[in-house]
Amino acid sequence: MKINPTLAKELKKADKEASRDGFGKGLLKLGKTNKNVVALTADLADSTRVEWFKKEFPDRFIECGVSEQNMAGVAAGLAFTGKIPFACSFSAFNPGRNWEQIRVSIAYSNANVKILGSHAGITTGEDGATHQALEDIATTRCIPNMIVIVPADSLEATKATIEAAKTNGPVYIRVSRAKVPMFTTEKTPFKIGKAQIFREGKDITIIACGIMTYQALLAAEILEKEGIDAEVINCHTIKPLDKAEIIKSVKKTKAAVTAEEHQVNGGLFGAISELLSSNNPVPIEPVAVMDTFGESGPADELMKKYGLLADDIVKAVKKVLGR
Amino acid sequence: MENKVVDLLKEKARQIRRDIVTMLAEAGSGHPAGSLGMADVFTALYFNVINHNPKKPADPNRDRLILSCGHICPAQYAAMANAGYFQKKELMTLRKINSRLQGHPHRNSIPGIENSSGPLGQGLSVAAGIAKALKMDNNKARVYCITSDGENEEGQAWESYLFAAKNKLDNITYILDRNHIQIDGPTDDVMPSLEPMKEKYEAFNLNVIEIDGNDMRQILDALEKSKTAKGNPTMIIAHTIPGKGVSFFENDYKWHGKTPDKELAEKALKELGA
Numbered sequence: 001m002k003i004n005p006t007l008a009k010e011l012k013k014a015d016k017e018a019s020r021d022g023f024g025k026g027l028l029k030l031g032k033t034n035k036n037v038v039a040l041t042a043d044l045a046d047s048t049r050v051e052w053f054k055k056e057f058p059d060r061f062i063e064c065g066v067s068e069q070n071m072a073g074v075a076a077g078l079a080f081t082g083k084i085p086f087a088c089s090f091s092a093f094n095p096g097r098n099w100e101q102i103r104v105s106i107a108y109s110n111a112n113v114k115i116l117g118s119h120a121g122i123t124t125g126e127d128g129a130t131h132q133a134l135e136d137i138a139t140t141r142c143i144p145n146m147i148v149i150v151p152a153d154s155l156e157a158t159k160a161t162i163e164a165a166k167t168n169g170p171v172y173i174r175v176s177r178a179k180v181p182m183f184t185t186e187k188t189p190f191k192i193g194k195a196q197i198f199r200e201g202k203d204i205t206i207i208a209c210g211i212m213t214y215q216a217l218l219a220a221e222i223l224e225k226e227g228i229d230a231e232v233i234n235c236h237t238i239k240p241l242d243k244a245e246i247i248k249s250v251k252k253t254k255a256a257v258t259a260e261e262h263q264v265n266g267g268l269f270g271a272i273s274e275l276l277s278s279n280n281p282v283p284i285e286p287v288a289v290m291d292t293f294g295e296s297g298p299a300d301e302l303m304k305k306y307g308l309l310a311d312d313i314v315k316a317v318k319k320v321l322g323r
Numbered sequence: 324m325e326n327k328v329v330d331l332l333k334e335k336a337r338q339i340r341r342d343i344v345t346m347l348a349e350a351g352s353g354h355p356a357g358s359l360g361m362a363d364v365f366t367a368l369y370f371n372v373i374n375h376n377p378k379k380p381a382d383p384n385r386d387r388l389i390l391s392c393g394h395i396c397p398a399q400y401a402a403m404a405n406a407g408y409f410q411k412k413e414l415m416t417l418r419k420i421n422s423r424l425q426g427h428p429h430r431n432s433i434p435g436i437e438n439s440s441g442p443l444g445q446g447l448s449v450a451a452g453i454a455k456a457l458k459m460d461n462n463k464a465r466v467y468c469i470t471s472d473g474e475n476e477e478g479q480a481w482e483s484y485l486f487a488a489k490n491k492l493d494n495i496t497y498i499l500d501r502n503h504i505q506i507d508g509p510t511d512d513v514m515p516s517l518e519p520m521k522e523k524y525e526a527f528n529l530n531v532i533e534i535d536g537n538d539m540r541q542i543l544d545a546l547e548k549s550k551t552a553k554g555n556p557t558m559i560i561a562h563t564i565p566g567k568g569v570s571f572f573e574n575d576y577k578w579h580g581k582t583p584d585k586e587l588a589e590k591a592l593k594e595l596g597a
Contacts, residue, residue: 038459059459060459062455064486065482065485065486065489067479067482067485067486069444069448069478069479070479070482070483070485070486071448072448073444073445073446073447073448073449073451073452073479073483074448074449074451074455074483074486075452076438076449077449077450077451077452077453077454077455077456078452078453078455079452080430080437080438080449080452080453080456081452081453081456081457082456082460083459101445101448104440104442104445105438105445105448105449108429109429109430109438109439110430
């Protein structure tokens with residue numbers, strides 16, 4: 001079974017683009033269609049691509065300076081007064097630096113704030129471990145009221161941004177700096193909380209998010225040559241999880257591999273393990289950063305060193321099928 | 324301001340103090356010192372200064388009262404109940420299970436509670452966000468934000484002042500409870516470098532007014548003056564006596580976060596004219 005052509009193009013034909021760019025485009029579109037949308041940043045307008053919104057809508061752009069904690073509270077206040085604020089910075093600081101402000105001022109108050117964490121994951125690259133947020137899925141998904149989205153590519157980031165603005169309440173959107181293949185299409189549907197089966201299979205379910213969805217599809221092609229028929233799920237919404245779709249798949253395949261650019265503890269692997277251990281226990285193997293900090297280097301070399309490539313997913317599949 | 328109005332407000336503040344003591348004794352935990360110390364300020368705000376209607380708590384043109392040092396919420400709850408936001412008997416549910424009166428405020432648990440607070444520093448930023456949104460909308464409503472000396476040990480407080488001054492949020496009036504106590508002791512021991520205070524806020528481009536925060540006339544005058552500020556937010560440093568109104572609570576930091584037993588509460592209520 002090949003990739004569902006209505007969801008994704010041929011992998012080799014995908015152009016490369018960073019998901020932060022997709023976010024920037026989505027925010028710009030929102031600016032044109034919804035006058036309540038406002039954008040905040042903490043001295044990272046260009047890097048987060050909020051710059052594009054700022055140029056078009058300077059009166060709805062709020063520069064907070066280097067103060068992520070204040071930015072979170074200001075965003076809550078704006079939301080309480082009818083705005084739809086996007087509070088944007090690197091995910092290492094937002095939600096890294098301001099987690100408690102997000103917990104109390106935003107989530108406990110159910111404020112309609114969208115939190116954009118850019119430069120997530122090890123592919124942030126040369127800036128090194130301090131700037132490679134690898135814990136943010138864990139720290140956001142444990143907060144009540146919070147929706148957590150990890151778009152698979154730039155196009156999906158655009159759609160996620162637009163859908164987040166339509167959803168009342170706090171949403172965390174995680175995007176990346178690295179240019180990676182943009183394999184979904186304009187027509188690929190996107191609904192918060194609805195996982196997508198990009199490729200059907202019967203032997204193993206690979207559940208991935210963010211840039212790892214592409215690697216999972218590559219892994220499925222390798223596995224196919226070895227006679228293993230993999231199902232690949234793009235789990236762009238970590239919370240709320242699409243429980244029905246995931247359980248349905250593992251009931252068929254009876255084993256799963258998760259793939260994420262995040263610590264092994266508390267992220268997608270954690271979310272899927274929690275779901276399946278209480279509903280449909282099957283063997284699961286993680287592909288993730290194994291409880292270690294990153295380091296400086298080019299994104300592709302870091303993905304290789306830290307075990308985040310298609311080959312690593314293939315290995316994990318073979319391991320779990322052998323259990 | 325007419326003497327008669329001031330006298331009525333003073334009497335209202337005594338009622339609110341009695342309610343604070345009664346509800347805290349019933350709850351068995353909470354923060355009496357700051358609540359009693361700021362009773363005059365809450366009374367002035369809810370019964371004279373802010374434009375609000377307890378029947379229309381979501382009116383977009385209402386003034387916003389943001390309590391940033393959330394632990395003194397008994398004062399706010401008591402003032403709100405007396406103003407008609409909810410029935411006074413509900414005050415007795417403070418801190419109990421299934422109550423709307425949480426130990427620290429939860430936005431919209433009761434209509435009129437504008438923000439969640441308790442972890443210090445956060446309400447200051449929320450106030451700035453609301454004030455910014457009001458400016459963007461050309462809404463003339465004002466934001467009154469209550470903070471405290473201990474709270475200003477939080478870095479976030481200073482981030483929020485930078486933001487408020489940059490954005491010329493002259494629609495914010497901060498009222499800082501300068502009562503010289505915090506949980507671990509006198510602020511002058513825990514963090515003496517809070518001083519010089521006035522000069523710090525002036526350096527952050529705030530209009531600073533210093534008052535006796537237990538003098539109703541001074542409170543009213545300062546709040547009134549802040550309404551006409553142009554360009555900069557106003558910081559009213561309100562020097563208060565923690566535990567004000569009950570002789571054996573006053574100026575003793577041990578009553579920051581401890582409540583009286585039944586016997587002491589009765590003694591306190593007598594001093595408050597019950």
